[in-house]
Amino acid sequence: xxxxxxxxxxxxxxxxxxxVGLVVLMAVFPxxxxxxxxxxxxxxxxxxxxxxxxxxxxxxxxxDIFSRVVYGARIDLMMGVLxxxxxFFIGGIAGMLAAYYSxxxxxxxxxxxxxxxxxxxxxxVIVIISILGNGIINVYIALWLVGWMSYAKLVRGEVLVLxxxxxxQAARVAGFSDGRILLRHLLPNVVxxxxxxxxxxxxxxxxxxxxxxxxxxxxxxxTAEWGAIMNEGKSYIxxxxxxxxxxxxxxxxxxxxxxxxxxGLTDYLRRKGR
Amino acid sequence: xxxxxxxxxxKTYFYAGDKIIKAVDGASFEVRRGETFGIVGESGCGKxxxxxxxxxxxxxPGKITGGxxxxxxxDVVPLSxxxxxxxxxxxxxxxxxxxxxxxxPIMKIRDQxxxxxxxxxxxxxxxxxRAVELLRMxxxxxPKQRLNDYPHQFSGGMRQRIMIAIALGSNPKLLIAxxxxxxxxxxxxxxxxxxxxxxxxxxxxxVILVTHDLGVxxxxxxxxxxxxxxxxxEMTDTVTLxxxxxxxxxxxxxxxxxxxxxxxEKLYTIEGTIPNLAELPAGCAFAPRCQFAAxxxxxxxxxxxxAEKGHWVSCHCLNRTCGLKGLxxxxx
Amino acid sequence: MRQxxxxxxxxIQMIPVLFVISLIAFFIIRLVPGDPARLMLGEKATNDAxxxxxxxxxxDRPLPIQYLKFMRGVLHFDFxxxxxxxxxVWNLIVSRLPVTxxxxxxxxxISLLISIPVxxxxxxxxxxxxxxxxxIWNLTAIAMPTFWIGLMLLIFFGIVLKILPVGGIGGGxxxxxxxxxxxxxxxxxxxxxxxxxxxxxxxxxxISQDFVDFARSKGISEGEIKNKHILKxxxxxxxxxxxMRMAYMLGGSIIIESIFALPGIxxxxxxxxxxxxxxxxxxxxxxxxxxxxxxxxxxxxxxSILDPRVKY
Numbered sequence: 001x002x003x004x005x006x007x008x009x010x011x012x013x014x015x016x017x018x019x020v021g022l023v024v025l026m027a028v029f030p031x032x033x034x035x036x037x038x039x040x041x042x043x044x045x046x047x048x049x050x051x052x053x054x055x056x057x058x059x060x061x062x063x064d065i066f067s068r069v070v071y072g073a074r075i076d077l078m079m080g081v082l083x084x085x086x087x088f089f090i091g092g093i094a095g096m097l098a099a100y101y102s103x104x105x106x107x108x109x110x111x112x113x114x115x116x117x118x119x120x121x122x123x124x125v126i127v128i129i130s131i132l133g134n135g136i137i138n139v140y141i142a143l144w145l146v147g148w149m150s151y152a153k154l155v156r157g158e159v160l161v162l163x164x165x166x167x168x169q170a171a172r173v174a175g176f177s178d179g180r181i182l183l184r185h186l187l188p189n190v191v192x193x194x195x196x197x198x199x200x201x202x203x204x205x206x207x208x209x210x211x212x213x214x215x216x217x218x219x220x221x222x223t224a225e226w227g228a229i230m231n232e233g234k235s236y237i238x239x240x241x242x243x244x245x246x247x248x249x250x251x252x253x254x255x256x257x258x259x260x261x262x263x264g265l266t267d268y269l270r271r272k273g274r
Numbered sequence: 275x276x277x278x279x280x281x282x283x284x285k286t287y288f289y290a291g292d293k294i295i296k297a298v299d300g301a302s303f304e305v306r307r308g309e310t311f312g313i314v315g316e317s318g319c320g321k322x323x324x325x326x327x328x329x330x331x332x333x334x335p336g337k338i339t340g341g342x343x344x345x346x347x348x349d350v351v352p353l354s355x356x357x358x359x360x361x362x363x364x365x366x367x368x369x370x371x372x373x374x375x376x377x378x379p380i381m382k383i384r385d386q387x388x389x390x391x392x393x394x395x396x397x398x399x400x401x402x403x404r405a406v407e408l409l410r411m412x413x414x415x416x417p418k419q420r421l422n423d424y425p426h427q428f429s430g431g432m433r434q435r436i437m438i439a440i441a442l443g444s445n446p447k448l449l450i451a452x453x454x455x456x457x458x459x460x461x462x463x464x465x466x467x468x469x470x471x472x473x474x475x476x477x478x479x480x481v482i483l484v485t486h487d488l489g490v491x492x493x494x495x496x497x498x499x500x501x502x503x504x505x506x507x508e509m510t511d512t513v514t515l516x517x518x519x520x521x522x523x524x525x526x527x528x529x530x531x532x533x534x535x536x537x538x539e540k541l542y543t544i545e546g547t548i549p550n551l552a553e554l555p556a557g558c559a560f561a562p563r564c565q566f567a568a569x570x571x572x573x574x575x576x577x578x579x580x581a582e583k584g585h586w587v588s589c590h591c592l593n594r595t596c597g598l599k600g601l602x603x604x605x606x
Numbered sequence: 607m608r609q610x611x612x613x614x615x616x617x618i619q620m621i622p623v624l625f626v627i628s629l630i631a632f633f634i635i636r637l638v639p640g641d642p643a644r645l646m647l648g649e650k651a652t653n654d655a656x657x658x659x660x661x662x663x664x665x666d667r668p669l670p671i672q673y674l675k676f677m678r679g680v681l682h683f684d685f686x687x688x689x690x691x692x693x694x695v696w697n698l699i700v701s702r703l704p705v706t707x708x709x710x711x712x713x714x715x716i717s718l719l720i721s722i723p724v725x726x727x728x729x730x731x732x733x734x735x736x737x738x739x740x741x742i743w744n745l746t747a748i749a750m751p752t753f754w755i756g757l758m759l760l761i762f763f764g765i766v767l768k769i770l771p772v773g774g775i776g777g778g779x780x781x782x783x784x785x786x787x788x789x790x791x792x793x794x795x796x797x798x799x800x801x802x803x804x805x806x807x808x809x810x811x812x813i814s815q816d817f818v819d820f821a822r823s824k825g826i827s828e829g830e831i832k833n834k835h836i837l838k839x840x841x842x843x844x845x846x847x848x849x850m851r852m853a854y855m856l857g858g859s860i861i862i863e864s865i866f867a868l869p870g871i872x873x874x875x876x877x878x879x880x881x882x883x884x885x886x887x888x889x890x891x892x893x894x895x896x897x898x899x900x901x902x903x904x905x906x907x908x909x910s911i912l913d914p915r916v917k918y
Contacts, residue, residue: 115627117853118899119627119895120857120858120898123857123860124857126860130638131634133639203749207751207752210751211753217879227753237760248754251751252751255751256745359827362824363825369820372816375817376816376817376819379914380839380915426914440820440824
């Protein structure tokens with residue numbers, strides 16, 4: 001039974017890796033996948049259904065959807081990764097320092113998180129974007145402003161537990177500097193929980209970013225981005241389904257890929273942690 | 275004396291992948307009416323799983339794969355879960371090792387006691403009366419007020435008393451006590467043992483007492499089985515066991531007890547560790563640790579034999595007895 | 607009685623948070639680049655008109671005075687007029703809040719109806735075929751774009767099968783219910799996956815605990831073991847997750863309501879953002895925060911009822 005389980009875990013991990021690998025390849029070398037330029041207009045071919053010539057069909061401007069999806073991968077992937085990495089560091093460092101030194105910084109941090117958490121996640125992102133104005137940079141800023149809290153809370157909780165553990169107390173008694181204790185003793189032990197969360201956060205950030213573009217708040221036309229493509233296709237949904245269905249499918253598969261990869265990674269880190 | 279429970283060649287195996295862990299492998303014993311029967315052995319020897327088998331509370335991936343468990347002459351092994359429910363709690367009750375985790379943390383003591391009254395037509399008042407009586411019986415102060423408390427409001431010893439109260443709620447004929455005092459402070463341990471003993475006499479029930487502590491056996495039991503690696507290696511009445519142990523393992527267990535009177539003698543330990551139950555050696559499971567092991571012991575598994583009347587031993591060298599006079603005070 | 611004191615205490619604790627939330631709502635309109643008065647009137651307004659508006663809304667007064675004025679209005683449910691519709695913002699909210707609340711509660715109900723049985727079965731049959739299937743489905747559901755799922759369901763049930771409305775809110779009870787089915791189901795997908803996972807892991811943990819075996823040794827039925835001993839304990843951690851998900855789903859209503867054209871607060875918010883109707887934006891932000899705080903308060907109380915170990 002144990003054998004079976006680990007092999008099934010392995011399969012999902014491999015499937016996840018292959019999907020993510022393909023999407024990364026699309027983002028880095030879109031030219032391998034398609035010969036069309038994603039913003040080339042071809043009015044003669046507008047709204048043509050999927051065919052060998054246009055794998056995913058074309059939109060109302062006759063742009064090739066497949067190439068728009070391929071070129072869009074870069075932005076969506078960036079939103080996922082940058083939307084995760086920056087909060088990971090900001091939140092992680094804030095949470096660690098707050099828990100380690102406690103005092104006023106900790107109280108302010110917790111107060112701030114309590115207040116921010118009173119707003120639903122999506123509302124917060126949307127309102128921040130609406131204040132800053134549309135555009136991809138502002139989507140990033142909104143993701144950063146909202147995302148750090150989860151990491152701060154997570155890391156803070158872990159450090160609070162570890163802070164009173166015997167080995168940290170021993171390190172303190174031994175007269176190690178705070179910096180050394182934080183970096184050499186606490187960091188390695190709290191980082192894996194944050195990494196596990198970060199992997200699932202990539203999907204969340206990617207989906208949130210794409211949702212913003214889908215609502216018309218993020219990436220602006222004619223730039224190719226998955227949410228934006230689907231937003232443009234929304235009006236044609238009853239007779240040109242491919243503009244929304246197929247890019248969304250790619251997006252769903254990408255999300256699932258990250259999810260499977262993350263699941264495998266979580267398992268690995270958990271086993272290593274033991 | 276009449277047999278209340280008879281276990282014949284019980285086999286409880288756990289299946290982990292292609293491995294089979296033989297937690298209980300061919301155990302046979304009987305429990306008579308009104309007696310306390312002890313099962314002693316190191317942790318992991320299968321004594322807990324033997325108890326759980328009697329109630330058919332084996333967790334996945336474990337299974338009773340062979341043998342019979344006759345309760346009042348009726349085999350419970352083939353019984354369905356539904357039929358088993360008529361026996362659990364009513365005929366046979368159990369108390370577990372960890373009083374801290376054996377009560378539902380989010381349920382009032384009252385409701386946990388009442389659960390034992392299921393199937394009896396009792397009014398709310400009768401239930402409360404009975405619950406108070408039970409708590410008083412096990413020595414919980416101001417029982418009426420404490421009915422509405424939750425487990426976390428009691429100490430470990432008090433929780434063990436509550437467990438006993440719940441187990442005795444429906445006057446069972448057999449109480450299975452699986453290391454009931456292991457998790458408790460030494461001073462509390464004795465109180466609980468005395469309590470179990472008193473209640474046993476008062477209610478006329480039989481008790482299966484599982485422990486790793488020979489001192490507890492000496493204090494409590496009429497007869498005793500020694501388990502090693504899923505098998506019963508020696509079984510007899512307590513006096514005989516302490517006076518004339520025949521199995522080298524039993525002998526080892528006794529020598530590792532601190533001597534009475536506080537002699538500054540160095541404590542004996544049995545060399546080696548208990549074997550992996552999934553990969554038992556051929557022959558006698560104890561042979562690798564046995565100072566008397568002969569060639570035959572490593573080849574052929576010894577079968578239980580009656581060395582003298584009522585004294586069963588699974589050893590190729592039956593007739594060796596170990597003189598231990600003066601080492602253990604025999605209380606019975 | 608203990609619960610009442612607890613609720614009271616929690617409400618007192620909410621006051622400073624509410625204060626900061628009101629500050630945030632107050633500043634939203636003032637953080638937007640540009641002059642709020644000009645924003646209200648549009649680019650072509652004359653300077654005189656702008657000055658008149660500034661005077662009317664007190665925008666020329668110092669910020670603390672403006673804030674006090676804003677708060678006095680809020681306490682009387684007066685959030686000013688919508689710049690776009692020229693009707694009191696409060697009226698807009700009152701007419702649309704029920705839709706969003708209904709959507710959120712329906713999604714919550716669907717999530718629970720799915721996740722409790724599935725999570726329980728997966729947990730008690732850990733490692734089995736169904737458990738693995740459910741795990742993979744949960745991973746999938748968490749990673750899928752909600753708006754895409756919504757559109758897919760809309761195409762399938764609304765356009766292809768034509769059995770459910772493609773949008774808007776139907777008439778009568780059944781009409782309402784019908785138009786809520788797809789949005790609520792879409793909304794509940796991710797939540798039910800997360801809840802299932804949580805319940806499953808909790809059940810796995812709980813069934814290996816001694817108290818379940820001890821309860822079984824009393825001879826009570828499996829149904830009671832399941833409900834009173836396993837599920838009730840599993841719900842403790844689930845309640846906290848549920849409240850977080852409800853808050854998330856409230857926000858998610860923005861996306862769901864715009865896909866399915868449901869006239870709720872979410873749709874109101876996104877329309878207001880596009881119309882730069884900032885009086886509405888600040889009011890909905892305030893209302894959302896209050897609803898979330900109420901949900902959290904209810905959760906805490908529920909949690910303290912479920913788990914007697916919680917200290918008040």
